Amino acid sequence: MGVLNHLIAQQSVWQLPEGSRVLFATLIVLGAFVLFLGLIPVLQTLPPRGRRAIVVIITFLAGLFFAAEFFLPINWTAIFPKDDPTRNFLTPAIQPAQNVLQIIGALALGLGTFGLVRLHLRNVVQKRAQWGYSIVLLVSFITMATFSILNTLAEKEIVERGPVLERGFSILFDYTLVQLDAAMFSLIAFYIFSAAYRAFRIRSIEASILMFTAMLVMIGVVPLGAYLSYTLLGLPEGAAPEGANFLTQVQHNIGLPKIANWVLTQLNAPAQRAIEFGVGIGGLAMAIRLWLSLERGVT
Amino acid sequence: MSYQHAQDNWFAAIVIGFIALAVLLNILRARMGAQLYIRRIPGLDAIDEAIGRSTELGRPVTMIPGLTAFGVVAVQALTIFKYITKQIARFATPMRLLSADATVFAVAQEAIADAYNEAGRPDLYDADNIRFLSDRQFAFASGVAGLIQRERVAASFMFGEFYAESLIFAETGNMVGAIQIAGTVSFTQVPFFVAACDYTIIGDEFYATSAYLSREPVLLGSLVGQDIAKLLFALTAVGGVIASTIAGTDAPIIKLLGQPGGWEAFWSSLGGGGGQ
Numbered sequence: 001m002g003v004l005n006h007l008i009a010q011q012s013v014w015q016l017p018e019g020s021r022v023l024f025a026t027l028i029v030l031g032a033f034v035l036f037l038g039l040i041p042v043l044q045t046l047p048p049r050g051r052r053a054i055v056v057i058i059t060f061l062a063g064l065f066f067a068a069e070f071f072l073p074i075n076w077t078a079i080f081p082k083d084d085p086t087r088n089f090l091t092p093a094i095q096p097a098q099n100v101l102q103i104i105g106a107l108a109l110g111l112g113t114f115g116l117v118r119l120h121l122r123n124v125v126q127k128r129a130q131w132g133y134s135i136v137l138l139v140s141f142i143t144m145a146t147f148s149i150l151n152t153l154a155e156k157e158i159v160e161r162g163p164v165l166e167r168g169f170s171i172l173f174d175y176t177l178v179q180l181d182a183a184m185f186s187l188i189a190f191y192i193f194s195a196a197y198r199a200f201r202i203r204s205i206e207a208s209i210l211m212f213t214a215m216l217v218m219i220g221v222v223p224l225g226a227y228l229s230y231t232l233l234g235l236p237e238g239a240a241p242e243g244a245n246f247l248t249q250v251q252h253n254i255g256l257p258k259i260a261n262w263v264l265t266q267l268n269a270p271a272q273r274a275i276e277f278g279v280g281i282g283g284l285a286m287a288i289r290l291w292l293s294l295e296r297g298v299t
Numbered sequence: 300m301s302y303q304h305a306q307d308n309w310f311a312a313i314v315i316g317f318i319a320l321a322v323l324l325n326i327l328r329a330r331m332g333a334q335l336y337i338r339r340i341p342g343l344d345a346i347d348e349a350i351g352r353s354t355e356l357g358r359p360v361t362m363i364p365g366l367t368a369f370g371v372v373a374v375q376a377l378t379i380f381k382y383i384t385k386q387i388a389r390f391a392t393p394m395r396l397l398s399a400d401a402t403v404f405a406v407a408q409e410a411i412a413d414a415y416n417e418a419g420r421p422d423l424y425d426a427d428n429i430r431f432l433s434d435r436q437f438a439f440a441s442g443v444a445g446l447i448q449r450e451r452v453a454a455s456f457m458f459g460e461f462y463a464e465s466l467i468f469a470e471t472g473n474m475v476g477a478i479q480i481a482g483t484v485s486f487t488q489v490p491f492f493v494a495a496c497d498y499t500i501i502g503d504e505f506y507a508t509s510a511y512l513s514r515e516p517v518l519l520g521s522l523v524g525q526d527i528a529k530l531l532f533a534l535t536a537v538g539g540v541i542a543s544t545i546a547g548t549d550a551p552i553i554k555l556l557g558q559p560g561g562w563e564a565f566w567s568s569l570g571g572g573g574g575q
Binding site: 069071074104105112113130185195196272277284290 | 301319426431440495503515522
């Protein structure tokens with residue numbers, strides 16, 4: 001009850017008298033839980049067509065809400081002078097809708113964790129191949145979860161932060177998890193090297209162009225490029241002066257840093273933007289199909 | 300917290316409306332029986348080849364939706380995985396679907412179970428083959444890399460949103476000699492996949508996948524609608540270049556194409572009020 005009290009106290013929306021908060025919150029949570037559990041058997045008893053109809057209607061209404069919120073004009077102060085001019089009447093409902101999505105995500109996280117633990121418990125109990133790894137996972141999972149939960153409770157001043165908790169959490173999180181993350185991340189450097197070796201091998205005209213361009217860009221963006229161009233070859237730095245002849249303009253623009261920059265901004269960036277446009281349009285079309293339940297993939 | 304609204308840039312809102320209309324009209328056209336063409340995508344043709352190789356070797360197929368949170372990209376990825384699972388079910392090839400998002404994991408379990416049912420092999424479905432590993436990026440990456448190494452997978456399909464972990468997956472798969480097909484909307488990861496995978500599906504090809512694999516009229520029509528929208532974007536870009544060359548970048552017509560206050564500037568110039 002203490003934890004619930006604490007959680008409620010953090011919510012500014014709870015404007016009820018102190019004594020009624022716990023009761024009200026408990027009723028809401030229990031009501032939502034009963035409604036949720038009640039819906040499952042109702043949906044199970046429906047024929048597939050009926051179930052699909054419910055899903056289609058809910059999907060359409062949810063999509064309609066977000067579409068209407070986006071397209072409806074904002075600034076209704078001419079009609080409602082006290083209204084916020086940066087929103088319409090649907091905007092305040094966006095945050096609660098996102099909260100609902102977060103709650104669904106949290107429920108799914110429990111499901112995912114349960115599946116993971118169940119799999120590894122089975123591995124250990126049935127002594128499947130490489131079951132030792134499963135023991136490591138289960139021990140790590142329990143230890144980390146215990147210290148993380150206690151640390152969160154200590155942050156909220158629900159439990160006392162003792163030296164064991166402080167040191168234990170620090171060892172597990174700062175000195176183990178973060179370092180393991182860094183170790184995995186650092187592997188990418190070696191993988192980039194091996195992948196680049198395969199990609200840049202000259203096997204065709206395209207691969208040759210790729211390798212040549214990559215070399216230009218790589219040398220051009222590091223100090224070596226500037227050294228080769230401006231110190232060793234003595235090319236002029238910076239932009240060509242106003243009214244300079246063609247040869248001077250060429251000299252000002254053939255330094256390796258300039259070429260690398262040109263490749264990145266004039267060749268690479270437009271190609272990336274074109275891909276982004278395609279992805280955006282594809283995503284929008286997919287969203288429309290999902291909204292209108294025209295997509296039959298996983299729905 | 301402030302949110303974006305159509306009123307912030309009516310031109311963009313009109314473009315969104317036009318794209319939606321193009322998609323819906325072409326879906327209607329396709330449903331009425333219009334014959335629509337879709338070009339060959341080699342990466343998708345190679346899916347069956349990769350499954351065949353896994354079956355011959357008796358080694359598993361991995362499906363990785365990356366760090367995709369549940370949304371449009373995840374649904375598309377799961378649609379592709381569902382298709383792959385249906386093919387796998389015909390030959391009883393082992394599979395593993397590895398997720399970093401709990402919601403995607405929950406939906407994936409249902410989608411894969413459905414795929415086995417639709418393929419007529421519900422007995423092959425094992426919930427343990429769809430695994431939630433971790434929602435931490437590199438914990439997930441190490442989990443996937445470990446599984447690929449331990450089980451010596453023969454084929455790896457990576458569809459979804461990927462970040463720095465993409466190369467860890469692709470290079471680990473390469474080390475064990477797996478056929479790898481990747482498709483992502485994360486354009487920063489495309490070069491890594493191109494370098495390390497056998498086939499890469501780039502950008503909007505990812506969204507064309509379900510239409511390509513199923514040849515459903517609704518999806519094909521949607522694809523044609525997308526192409527019309529892309530043509531509109533290309534024309535707008537070319538028109539913008541010509542207009543800005545002739546009239547300068549401060550011209551109201553250029554501001555209309557997306558600059559803040561462009562709509563007001565454009566209307567005011569039409570009414571004779573000048574550019575600002």
